[in-house]
Structures are given as C-alpha cells and as structure tokens.
Amino acid sequence: xxxxxxxxxxxxxxxxxxxxxxxxxxxxxxxxxxxxxxxxxxxxxxxxxxxxxxxxxxxxxxxxxxxxxxxxxxxxxxxxxxxxxxxxxxxxxxxxxxxxxxxxxxxxxxxxxxxxxxxxxxxxxxxxxxxxxxxxxxxxxxxxxxxxxxxxxxxxxxxxxxxxxxxxxxxxxxxxxxxxxxxxxxxxxxxxxxxxxxxxxxxxxxxxxxxxxxxxxxxxxxxxxxxxxxxxxxxxxxxxxxxxxxxxxxxxxxxxxxxxxxxxxxxxxxxxxxxxxxxxxxxxxxxxxxxxxxxxxxxxxxxxxxxxxxxxxxxxxxxxxxxxxxxxxxxxxxxxxxxxxxxxxxxxxxxxxxxxxxxxxxxx
Numbered sequence: 551x552x553x554x555x556x557x558x559x560x561x562x563x564x565x566x567x568x569x570x571x572x573x574x575x576x577x578x579x580x581x582x583x584x585x586x587x588x589x590x591x592x593x594x595x596x597x598x599x600x601x602x603x604x605x606x607x608x609x610x611x612x613x614x615x616x617x618x619x620x621x622x623x624x625x626x627x628x629x630x631x632x633x634x635x636x637x638x639x640x641x642x643x644x645x646x647x648x649x650x651x652x653x654x655x656x657x658x659x660x661x662x663x664x665x666x667x668x669x670x671x672x673x674x675x676x677x678x679x680x681x682x683x684x685x686x687x688x689x690x691x692x693x694x695x696x697x698x699x700x701x702x703x704x705x706x707x708x709x710x711x712x713x714x715x716x717x718x719x720x721x722x723x724x725x726x727x728x729x730x731x732x733x734x735x736x737x738x739x740x741x742x743x744x745x746x747x748x749x750x751x752x753x754x755x756x757x758x759x760x761x762x763x764x765x766x767x768x769x770x771x772x773x774x775x776x777x778x779x780x781x782x783x784x785x786x787x788x789x790x791x792x793x794x795x796x797x798x799x800x801x802x803x804x805x806x807x808x809x810x811x812x813x814x815x816x817x818x819x820x821x822x823x824x825x826x827x828x829x830x831x832x833x834x835x836x837x838x839x840x841x842x843x844x845x846x847x848x849x850x851x852x853x854x855x856x857x858x859x860x861x862x863x864x865x866x867x868x869x870x871x872x873x874x875x876x877x878x879x880x881x882x883x884x885x886x887x888x889x890x891x892x893x894x895x896x897x898x899x900x901x902x903x904x905x906x907x908x909x910x911x912x913x914x
Contacts, residue, residue: 551581552912553651553661553688554720557679557712559704561667562881563693564725566604567760569664570611570884570892571899572908576660577612579909584658585609588623588647588682590666604664606886611896623650624677626666631674640676644685647677651686660912663688669708680715689720689912696727696756698735702742709748720911721749723903726756752903759894762786763882765839765862768809771880772841772873774864777848778856785838785862786890792874797822806834811873814846814865821852824859837861843870 554572558565569585576583590602602622623646655661663686666672669679683690692708694701705722712719722743727735736753743750766783769776776783788807793800797818800810804826812819820840827837838861842848845867848856856863866873884891899905 551660551909553655553663553686554908554912555663555665555679555683555686555688555690557665557669557690557692557708559668559692559694559701559708563668563695564723564754565664565693566607566884567895568691568693568723568725568754568899568903569604569608569662570895571897571903572905573608573612573662574896575899575903575905576662576909579905581659581909582657583612584654584661585612585664586623586651586654586661587664587666588650589626589672589677590622591626591628602666603883603885607884607892608662608664610886611892621650623647624675634675638676640681643675643677644681647682648685660909661686669711678711678715680712680717683712683717684715689718691720691751691908692722693725694722695725696731696735698738698742701735701739702746705743705748706746709746719748720908721751723751724753727753729755751908752899754898754902757894757898758788759786760884760891761882762788762807763880764885764888765809765864766887767882767885768839768841768877769862769864771876772864772866772868774841774866776862777842777865778853778863779858779860781862782860783862784887787838790874790877792870793819793823794870801826804836806836807838808836809839809841810837811841811843811870811877813844813870814842814848815844817848817852820848821855824855824861827861828859835861839864841866841873843868843873 556565556569573583585608587602587605592603624643665679672678690712694705709719724739732755740750765785787809789805790809791803793810793812801822810823827835840863842865
C-alpha cells in the first residue's frame with residue numbers, strides 16, 4: 551500500500567486533526583500503521599531526539615510510548631533556513647527524509663507522512679511537499695478550510711503546484727465547515743472539485759472543542775505565575791471575556807468554561823467571578839480560569855477566596871490589552887496530553903471521512 555502524505559492549503563488547516571483520526575481509523579481496520587513528520591519548526595528534545603509536537607500527539611494518540619521512530623529528519627529551528635540557503639544540501643536532506651521514512655515503514659502496512667504547512671513550505675531548501683512526496687512514493691491528500699469558492703480555488707492552486715512537480719494527488723478533505731452550512735458546502739465543493747478532476751474524500755464540520763485551549767496552554771502562552779491552590783490546568787477555555795466593566799455587568803457574560811482577563815487590582819471583578827463560580831446549583835462551573843494582569847498580586851480576602859475556589863489563577867506583568875491581543879492572535883494546537891481533543895479528532899474522521907475509499911485508492 552502506498553504511503554499517504556497529508557498536506558494543507560495553508561497553516562492550521564487541520565492536518566494533525568486529520569492525521570490523528572486516520573491513524574486510528576487505519577488501526578481499527580487491522581492495519582499496521584507508521585507515522586512521520588519529516589520537517590517542522592516546533593521542535594522539542596525528547597531523550598536526545600528532535601521531535602515535533604505533532605508527532606508526539608500522533609504517537610500518544612496510538613498509545614505508543616516508544617518515540618524513537620518519531621524523530622524528525624530535518625528539524626528547522628529558528629535561523630537554520632537563513633544559513634542553509636547560502637549552502638544548499640538538498641540531496642543530503644532528501645536522503646535523511648528517505649532514511650527516516652524507511653525506518654518508520656519497516657513491517658508497516660501503511661505510513662502517514664504529515665507536512666509542516668502548505669504545499670510550498672520547504673521550497674527554500676528544495677524540500678517542498680512535492681519533493682518529499684516523490685522521494686517516498688506517496689499519494690497526497692490535501693486538507694482545506696471550509697467555504698466554497700475560496701476552498702476550491704485554494705485546492706486548485708495547491709493541486710497544480712504538486713502535480714506540476716510530479717507529485718501524485720489522491721484527493722481532498724474539506725475541514726472546519728460551519729454546521730449550519732454543512733450540506734450546502736459539502737454538495738458545492740464536491741461538485742466543484744469534481745469539475746476540476748479532484749476527488750473529495752470527506753467534509754468535516756467545525757467543532758468548537760478543537761479550537762478551545764486548555765489552561766495549561768494559556769499559562770504557556772502568557773508565561774504567567776500560577777497562584778493559589780487551583781492546579782487543574784486541563785480545563786478547556788470555551789469563552790473569554792476582558793473584564794473592563796463593572797462587576798455587576800461582567801457576570802452577565804459568564805458562561806460555562808469562561809476565562810476572565812482582568813487587572814489584578816480589580817478586586818470587585820475577581821470576587822464577582824469567583825463567587826458566581828461557587829453558586830450552589832451550578833451544573834458546570836462557569837469559570838475555567840482567571841488571568842490577573844498588571845502584576846498586581848491579590849492579598850487578604852481576595853487571596854483566601856482564590857485558594858478556596860480551586861480555580862487556576864495566573865498572574866502576569868503584561869497589561870490587559872496585551873494579554874487579550876496574544877489570545878486573539880494565537881491558534882491553539884492539539885497537545886499530546888489533551889485526550890478530549892484527540893478523541894474528538896478520532897470521532898470526526900470516523901464519522902465524516904471515507905476511510906475505506908482512501909485505503910482502496912492507496913492499494914491500487
């Protein structure tokens with residue numbers, strides 16, 4: 551069976567979500583599965599190996615603790631490309647990609663190869679998606695965001711990029727489609743792509759849970775100090791409010807899974823949020839966490855209530871606007887320990903992707 555290469559029309563199209571779902575769908579069908587992400591920028595050191603966060607997610611989703619095969623062939627930490635373009639070693643880098651792939655592919659029925667972004671990324675080193683696809687003899691499955699006209703146009707552009715460079719295109723997955731537009735978008739994109747000779751293997755609806763960060767991700771983003779006794783950082787943030795209003799108005803915007811961003815010296819907002827969270831009869835806590843800005847550390851009654859609440863509270867030196875801007879500009883990824891998102895990815899692919907059709911096409 552030929553390898554499957556997952557590429558996106560752009561960053562954050564949902565490649566890792568699709569990869570996690572497909573890996574588990576293949577395993578459920580009795581296939582021996584391998585995974586590799588040859589290149590990437592978000593590199594971490596795991597027992598002396600350079601491993602991408604997405605590879606950790608993939609291997610953890612399969613319940614595998616041996617990360618030796620997850621090592622990245624061509625890590626791209628900050629500054630490497632700037633040096634490499636003056637002295638290209640494309641053949642050497644492609645050899646590393648192939649050797650890493652071959653090691654993963656041993657005794658496997660199918661190997662899934664995940665790209666690091668849109669199809670042209672890596673061109674600066676002669677390692678675009680097309681070059682990697684040809685090196686490992688894979689077929690490409692493109693992931694695009696939802697929509698109709700723009701999605702079809704973006705897919706056409708990416709498909710032409712790949713095929714003009716000799717890469718074999720399998721088809722497309724449309725991802726993150728608004729549920730209220732799902733039927734219309736599925737019908738129109740399937741026909742529109744067929745008009746271009748491109749097959750759609752599925753249309754996946756947008757799911758809020760996959761875009762909701764955990765409080766652990768929030769703390770890593772703002773680099774704040776966790777204060778009080780609230781140590782559960784696995785709760786998901788479903789709603790964010792900047793509490794720059796009177797507390798009596800602020801509480802109207804609280805709903806289950808809310809993160810409140812407020813200056814640390816606004817005791818009224820802190821107390822109101824914590825009190826609302828502790829009201830009897832609340833089925834689901836309204837408060838996932840608090841970010842206290844400006845470096846103002848609460849004391850006295852406020853600090854005692856924070857300790858008693860069990861709510862994660864993060865203290866930062868940045869101003870409220872700066873913290874809110876960081877939040878707005880960040881796309882939160884699936885993390886290796888986020889079992890809820892991993893389970894959601896597996897379920898969505900199982901329900902909305904033609905897995906058997908993909909397997910049949912890879913077997914031809």
